[in-house]
Amino acid sequence: MTEPGTPRDDQPVVPPTVQPVLPPAGEPGPRANEDYTERLLGRPLDLRRRDVSRGAEVSLLSARKFWHALGFPVVDTDDELFTEADQRALAAVAGIVRDGLLDEQTALAMTRAFARSADRLAGWQSQLIAEAVETHMTAALEDTGDDEHESRSVPGIETATETAKRLAVLTDRLEPLLVYAWRRHLSATVARMLADADPESYGMTKMRSVGFADLVNFTALVRRLSERDLARLVSRFEALSADVITAHGGRLIKTVGDEVLFTTVGAAPAAAIALDLVETMTDDDVLPDVRCGMARGPIISRLGDVFGTTVNRASRLTAVAQAGSVLVDATMARELASLSGFELTGQRRRILRGVGPVTPSLLRRATSAGRRSVSGAPVPESTEPTSPTAPTHRAGARPDA
Numbered sequence: 001m002t003e004p005g006t007p008r009d010d011q012p013v014v015p016p017t018v019q020p021v022l023p024p025a026g027e028p029g030p031r032a033n034e035d036y037t038e039r040l041l042g043r044p045l046d047l048r049r050r051d052v053s054r055g056a057e058v059s060l061l062s063a064r065k066f067w068h069a070l071g072f073p074v075v076d077t078d079d080e081l082f083t084e085a086d087q088r089a090l091a092a093v094a095g096i097v098r099d100g101l102l103d104e105q106t107a108l109a110m111t112r113a114f115a116r117s118a119d120r121l122a123g124w125q126s127q128l129i130a131e132a133v134e135t136h137m138t139a140a141l142e143d144t145g146d147d148e149h150e151s152r153s154v155p156g157i158e159t160a161t162e163t164a165k166r167l168a169v170l171t172d173r174l175e176p177l178l179v180y181a182w183r184r185h186l187s188a189t190v191a192r193m194l195a196d197a198d199p200e201s202y203g204m205t206k207m208r209s210v211g212f213a214d215l216v217n218f219t220a221l222v223r224r225l226s227e228r229d230l231a232r233l234v235s236r237f238e239a240l241s242a243d244v245i246t247a248h249g250g251r252l253i254k255t256v257g258d259e260v261l262f263t264t265v266g267a268a269p270a271a272a273i274a275l276d277l278v279e280t281m282t283d284d285d286v287l288p289d290v291r292c293g294m295a296r297g298p299i300i301s302r303l304g305d306v307f308g309t310t311v312n313r314a315s316r317l318t319a320v321a322q323a324g325s326v327l328v329d330a331t332m333a334r335e336l337a338s339l340s341g342f343e344l345t346g347q348r349r350r351i352l353r354g355v356g357p358v359t360p361s362l363l364r365r366a367t368s369a370g371r372r373s374v375s376g377a378p379v380p381e382s383t384e385p386t387s388p389t390a391p392t393h394r395a396g397a398r399p400d401a
Contacts (some may be wrong), residue, residue: 328360
């Protein structure tokens with residue numbers, strides 16, 4: 001990618017296109033053969049692979065690396081399947097490498113990060129539009145007395161076609177929002193990186209409060225609910241969780257079906273998030289209860305995810321927590337004990353798989369403000385309590401990180 005060159009005879013790589021929507025056998029479909037590719041790409045497919053590589057001043061081999069990094073499939077054809085935007089994107093990446101801003105390996109890794117995020121984003125947003133279309137169609141059928149509409153997880157031809165039409169209309173309006181959101185999150189990420197780099201803040205480690213929350217008895221729900229109802233339940237859980245986490249300045253790292261993973265800089269915001277998650281799901285008429293586990297300590301960030309012993313400890317605590325409860329590790333408990341508004345009750349010592357011995361504390365909202373223990377015993381400073389009847393401490397929640 002770093003050297004301009006004459007295009008070589010190599011296998012072409014074409015970007016993914018929106019395939020024409022075809023109706024099921026035997027069913028009419030007047031709109032089914034419409035191809036939305038050019039409408040969604042915003043430009044005509046009028047370039048061949050050689051045109052793109054020449055315009056970007058790179059070899060076909062370098063172009064192939066770029067398309068692979070974007071996750072595009074290899075197709076043995078030299079048809080006009082590319083747009084001017086493909087050429088400009090390839091030229092931009094090649095220019096970054098050529099100017100010495102990034103080496104080729106880093107530039108390709110950056111491209112993969114864009115591709116994976118964009119692929120997930122496109123699937124997520126398409127599904128949201130499809131669900132909205134399906135809901136509208138179902139309501140219309142019910143109004144006409146047709147209550148035999150099939151419940152399915154894959155959109156039917158009418159839904160898929162209408163979704164494609166709406167996305168084609170929305171694409172130009174949504175594109176500026178995508179760039180805006182990326183720049184905002186990039187700014188926040190750089191700010192956190194600079195704060196973590198300050199040795200006066202955390203020394204040589206990145207300290208975070210890590211929390212997991214998962215739906216209780218989710219396996220039973222999977223067996224009982226239809227695919228559509230299950231999808232709606234998961235979507236509702238993700239939406240409510242995201243609202244609670246961001247309201248307290250936390251970061252929603254990822255959602256995996258019935259579970260969410262979040263982090264905060266401080267202990268108090270994490271505690272407030274966990275308690276609010278429990279209360280929100282308990283008050284919801286659709287969702288089951290959740291249980292939360294939290295730990296505080298150093299973490300490793302990689303590719304937008306977090307790893308390390310602290311993350312593992314929070315995950316294992318979630319697995320042993322009761323429905324509607326929040327368990328925290330000793331480090332988290334010590335930091336919360338200096339605040340008002342929380343109540344911490346020591347639990348029995350446990351051996352957590354892959355983690356080892358941990359003596360958690362049960363976190364609740366304090367019925368009255370003020371830091372004190374029921375027994376008057378001080379909060380442990382460096383060791384976890386080992387007694388199953390450890391004292392109860394009250395500490396408080398601050399929404400600021």
